[in-house]
Amino acid sequence: MECMRDSFQDGAILGGRYQAIKLLNKGSFGLVYLAKNIVNEELVAVKCLVKAGTPAAASYGLCVDEFNEELRFHTKLGSHPHIVDLLDSLETENHTFLVLEFCPNGDLYEAISQDRGPLETEHVRDFMLQLVDAVEYMHSRGVYHRDLKPENIFLTKDGNIKIGDFGLATTEEWTEESAVGSDRYMAPEQYDAIGGYEPRKADLWAIGICLLNILFARNPFTVPNETDPLFADYILDRESLFDIFPTMSYDTFEVLVHCLALDPHKRSLDDIRTAIERVVSWTTDDESLDEFCTEEREVGPVAPNREPLRTPSLQIPANNGSAFPWAQALQMTPVHRQLSNIPDEEEPTVRYSEDMFKDRPHAYRQEMGYFTHHPASYDSGLGSSYASFPSAKDFQLRMDDKYKTPAAPVKIEKPAVDAFTPTSTSKSWSDWVLEDEEEEEEERLRMEREKASNRRSWADFSDPGYEDDGYDAEWVGGGWDDLTV
Numbered sequence: 001m002e003c004m005r006d007s008f009q010d011g012a013i014l015g016g017r018y019q020a021i022k023l024l025n026k027g028s029f030g031l032v033y034l035a036k037n038i039v040n041e042e043l044v045a046v047k048c049l050v051k052a053g054t055p056a057a058a059s060y061g062l063c064v065d066e067f068n069e070e071l072r073f074h075t076k077l078g079s080h081p082h083i084v085d086l087l088d089s090l091e092t093e094n095h096t097f098l099v100l101e102f103c104p105n106g107d108l109y110e111a112i113s114q115d116r117g118p119l120e121t122e123h124v125r126d127f128m129l130q131l132v133d134a135v136e137y138m139h140s141r142g143v144y145h146r147d148l149k150p151e152n153i154f155l156t157k158d159g160n161i162k163i164g165d166f167g168l169a170t171t172e173e174w175t176e177e178s179a180v181g182s183d184r185y186m187a188p189e190q191y192d193a194i195g196g197y198e199p200r201k202a203d204l205w206a207i208g209i210c211l212l213n214i215l216f217a218r219n220p221f222t223v224p225n226e227t228d229p230l231f232a233d234y235i236l237d238r239e240s241l242f243d244i245f246p247t248m249s250y251d252t253f254e255v256l257v258h259c260l261a262l263d264p265h266k267r268s269l270d271d272i273r274t275a276i277e278r279v280v281s282w283t284t285d286d287e288s289l290d291e292f293c294t295e296e297r298e299v300g301p302v303a304p305n306r307e308p309l310r311t312p313s314l315q316i317p318a319n320n321g322s323a324f325p326w327a328q329a330l331q332m333t334p335v336h337r338q339l340s341n342i343p344d345e346e347e348p349t350v351r352y353s354e355d356m357f358k359d360r361p362h363a364y365r366q367e368m369g370y371f372t373h374h375p376a377s378y379d380s381g382l383g384s385s386y387a388s389f390p391s392a393k394d395f396q397l398r399m400d401d402k403y404k405t406p407a408a409p410v411k412i413e414k415p416a417v418d419a420f421t422p423t424s425t426s427k428s429w430s431d432w433v434l435e436d437e438e439e440e441e442e443e444r445l446r447m448e449r450e451k452a453s454n455r456r457s458w459a460d461f462s463d464p465g466y467e468d469d470g471y472d473a474e475w476v477g478g479g480w481d482d483l484t485v
């Protein structure tokens, strides 16, 4: 790594044209610098890789051939509005450099982690449609990415997306290369690759995982095989996704059906696009907002095919001319993050699915400027999805907290923890929450009734016409005696 730094570090001039400004990021296969084209002042991203056959190459394994491959794919792809453009390429004795168009809003991973990913219904739709367009174009050129994930989806100044990092791409229609990509985004057949798979279809699976990342900032599966219990559930029942993402709307599920089909032949980009276009609400939070607005604004019965009222942009300024105002509002602190389900450590909740950011070391994430708003939010401290099942102890703690009620004249029975044993398979998390809420509501009503009866008896007591029927003496305890002394 140091060797690379030597070649192109702060202030260095590359090929007489590009001046290094700063290190942007360290990828798995190389360093990426921000640089300036000294001829036209244009900012560029320079991806720096060691060359095959050099001493430094030995420590880099895959990246040795990656450069040539990546260059080849960029050349094959040409230019597209939603694919990172290769502007130039250079070689030095030990290194090769890809000069890429610079995407100043970073990548989608950073955007989600900093609460500046697409939030509003239409933004998510535009975003997803751009992604589908880019993938369709790539595939039409015979290039299959195999590593689509938020880290490889870049954001331009005006908030458009650009797919980048073609280091693991392939032009093969059918491949037997197994486990090339990133576990959490790999299609099951790509992960196991027994007998080979179609990379084209694997990309469609990754689109579905990216959508879930955008909506919930979580990954559904750690690995796409049965060693992950959530994936095992998914094999048995696709609707188990609702247990993982309880606020997911059915519209979203309809999109996912076409991305996350276990049979690769049932995945279709056209169907994904159609389903995205049909979405009215991505989450049930959106649905309630839609209903709220409908009640407020609509007069008379709701037309069956009404044009859905979009979620009001509570946190997003009116369209400022960009297709994606969310991407420009970098300083924006959302008033109401509708689409996020990022758990908050201070208010522990049970998490089934996997925090997208768990693998990044805390220090690294801080260094990268994450944790802008809620440092604790992104570090679940929980391991894989498997480890993220709530333990009975977690539940006990949670229940203790929940029932830490102020002094009241009635003893509140703590619900038996056994009833909430998370290993019980007959109940989903949403059932537990529902039962929790019902019990809480019952308790509240009971207390209100008690209070009302207290008030009545006190009022009655001070009324000279009050007749003691002995009722109040029972519940007031010593109070009645005191009063009568």
Ligand SMILES: Nc1ncnc2c1ncn2[C@@H]1O[C@H](COP(=O)(O)OP(=O)(O)OP(=O)(O)O)[C@@H](O)[C@H]1O
Pocket: 024, 025, 026, 027, 028, 029, 030, 031, 032, 045, 047, 084, 100, 101, 102, 103, 104, 106, 107, 151, 152, 154, 164, 165, 167
């Ligand atoms: N064109 C670009 N504009 C802005 N930032 C970029 C650009 N290209 C890369 N980066 C930054 O550098 C990081 C690494 O880039 P890239 O993904 O291409 O490298 P990599 O070595 O293949 O990494 P990995 O495989 O780990 O994602 C990106 O996540 C991003 O933060």
